[in-house]
Each structure stands twice: as C-alpha cells, then as structure tokens.
Amino acid sequence: DIQMTQSPSTLSASVGDRVNISCRASQTISSWLAWYQQRPGKAPNLLIYKASYLESGVPSRFSASGSGTEFTLTINSLQPDDFATYYCQQYSTNSYTFGPGTKLEI
Amino acid sequence: QVQLAESGGGVVQPGASLRLSCAASGFDFSRYGMHWVRQAPGKGLEWLAVIWYDGSNKNYADSVKGRFTISRDNSKNTLYLQMNSLRAEDTAVYFCASVYQPGATFLGSWGQGTLVTVSS
Numbered sequence: 012d013i014q015m016t017q018s019p020s021t022l023s024a025s026v027g028d029r030v031n032i033s034c035r036a037s038q039t040i041s042s043w044l045a046w047y048q049q050r051p052g053k054a055p056n057l058l059i060y061k062a063s064y065l066e067s068g069v070p071s072r073f074s075a076s077g078s079g080t081e082f083t084l085t086i087n088s089l090q091p092d093d094f095a096t097y098y099c100q101q102y103s104t105n106s107y108t109f110g111p112g113t114k115l116e117i
Numbered sequence: 118q119v120q121l122a123e124s125g126g127g128v129v130q131p132g133a134s135l136r137l138s139c140a141a142s143g144f145d146f147s148r149y150g151m152h153w154v155r156q157a158p159g160k161g162l163e164w165l166a167v168i169w170y171d172g173s174n175k176n177y178a179d180s181v182k183g184r185f186t187i188s189r190d191n192s193k194n195t196l197y198l199q200m201n202s203l204r205a206e207d208t209a210v211y212f213c214a215s216v217y218q219p220g221a222t223f224l225g226s227w228g229q230g231t232l233v234t235v236s237s
Binding site: 012043045047049053054055056057060096098100102105106107108109110111112 | 152154161162163164167176178179212217222223224225226227228229230
C-alpha cells in the first residue's frame with residue numbers, strides 16, 4: 012500500500028502569513044492527490060484535486076503543486092478561518108490513503 | 118446541492134455488529150461512487166471502503182477487510198456499512214462521502230458523520 016506522510020505535523024503562524032504544507036507519497040502517484048481542510052467538529056472539505064486544481068468556491072489564496080511523490084499546499088495571506096487541520100490523500104490506487112494531517116494553529 | 122446524512126451510530130459492546138446508513142439527496146446517487154472514512158477521537162482520517170456507482174466493485178482498507186462490508190441500494194439512495202466483530206479501536210466518527218463527480222474516484226462531498234463507540 013502507498014503510505015503518505017505530511018510535514019510539519021503542527022504549524023504555528025499568524026494572520027497574513029504565507030505557509031507551506033508538504034505531503035510525500037511512498038511511491039509515485041502521478042498527480043492523483045487531493046487536499047482537504049477540516050475544522051474542529053466538522054467534516055472535511057475538499058480544497059484541491061489532481062494535485063493543483065482548486066475546487067470551486069475555495070479562495071484563491073490556496074494553491075498547490077507537485078507530482079510523483081512530492082506535493083505542497085500553499086496558503087497565502089492567512090485568514091482566521093484558515094486555522095484548521097489539513098490532510099492530503101492519494102487516489103492513485105484503490106486504497107485511498109490519507110496523510111496524518113497538519114494542524115495549522117495561531 | 119449534495120446532502121449526505123449518516124445514521125446508525127451508537128454504543129455497542131466488543132464483538133457486536135452495527136450497520137451504518139448514509140442517506141443521499143440532491144444528486145443522482147446511482148451515478149456516483151461512494152466512500153466510508155472514519156476518524157478516531159483526536160486522530161486523523163482513515164479511509165475504509167469504496168463502492169462503485171453500480172455496486173460492481175468494492176475495495177477495503179486492510180484494517181477492516183473481512184469485518185466490514187460496504188453496500189448500496191440505488192433505489193433508496195442509500196449507502197451502508199455493515200460492521201461486524203467490532204473492537205475498541207473501531208471507536209470513531211464514521212463519515213460517508215461521494216466522489217467528486219461521476220467517473221471520479223476522489224472524495225467530493227461529505228456527510229457530518231455518526232459516532233460509533235465500542236465499549237464494554
């Protein structure tokens with residue numbers, strides 16, 4: 012099975028900052044990667060699919076890049092709503108592994 | 118708009134069985150693949166199972182293979198997860214999710230989840 016890792020596990024930042032979250036796959040997954048945001052007590056929300064495609068309605072301060080095994084989620088000009096946990100997920104195989112998550116905190 | 122509503126969670130003893138349901142509305146359920154995902158208290162997301170739009174193909178995480186069964190009734194717009202031989206480590210919020218669009222495989226819309234607690 013493909014294993015997913017994320018770094019850092021926790022990220023401290025301030026409103027207005029730019030942050031990067033990394034996601035790595037244990038083997039190549041081409042661009043079959045999605046990013047989700049989850050706020051406490053809520054269901055996850057899709058942000059990015061196919062590694063870099065922004066889901067409709069997601070603010071343009073979110074962007075993502077990568078292919079193969081290395082991926083990055085970037086959030087520009089952090090807003091208070093952005094402090095949440097972010098997960099990557101591969102869908103290259105029929106075992107849709109999530110990364111362990113990155114908690115973005117103030 | 119897509120709405121997904123899980124039900125069937127509760128408190129059960131180890132070794133018991135439970136069936137979760139996910140009622141879908143606002144989209145053509147019969148054209149969408151569906152997933153189950155869970156989240157243990159204070160932990161990350163764990164993908165569990167996927168079923169094709171027509172039920173013809175199913176896949177499971179190793180952690181639940183042989184104990185959990187995903188199924189669907191397209192006439193009732195409902196997804197199910199039959200969970201047998203439950204263990205304490207199965208305690209989690211269980212989410213159903215639809216794929217992003219017909220033909221896609223990644224998760225698009227999610228329900229709000231139902232809590233399953235396995236405890237004696």
